Amino acid sequence: MNPEISIIMGSTSDWETMSAACDVLDELDIAYEKKVVSAHRTPDLMFEYAEQARGKGIKVIIAGAGGAAHLPGMVAAKTTLPVIGVPVQSKALQGLDSLLSIVQMPGGVPVATVAIGKAGATNAGLLAAQILGTYKPEVSQRLDERREQTRQAVIESSEQL
């Protein structure tokens, strides 16, 4: 089965963060593809990738980048597939630069931006799954089960406090 979710990142150094999105999709048994694509370093590849994504059957793109994080916005400029942007934590500015580069898109070209770092990448995976869940009942059922596990874990942790 062709993957319906694409996870792209500006560098292999983003993997530590972006692997959290992959972990969630693995847990939910959702197929995805992952790739390093950079608006700055491989601009032609980035354009080609964004233009061809829909034709390949991709439904949602998760794009993570750090620093001058133009990748999510530039991909969003080349496709009307939903793009979820993950601000990777940078060394110099702790990811505030990444966040602001991704979140402040001009009107007309949205990027759904999540929080900085691994927790944001986890939520990006969940949000992508939730989008698939709007038309795939088996996915929304797995998401409901995961929510229930989270609820139970909080109750148990409270009892052990």
Ligand SMILES: Nc1c(C(=O)O)ncn1[C@@H]1O[C@H](COP(=O)(O)O)[C@@H](O)[C@H]1O
């Ligand atoms: N922000 C971007 C883009 C882009 O937006 O196209 N391409 C790479 N990068 C970011 O540069 C940081 C450092 O990359 P290196 O570790 O390879 O030097 C990474 O966080 C990457 O996402």
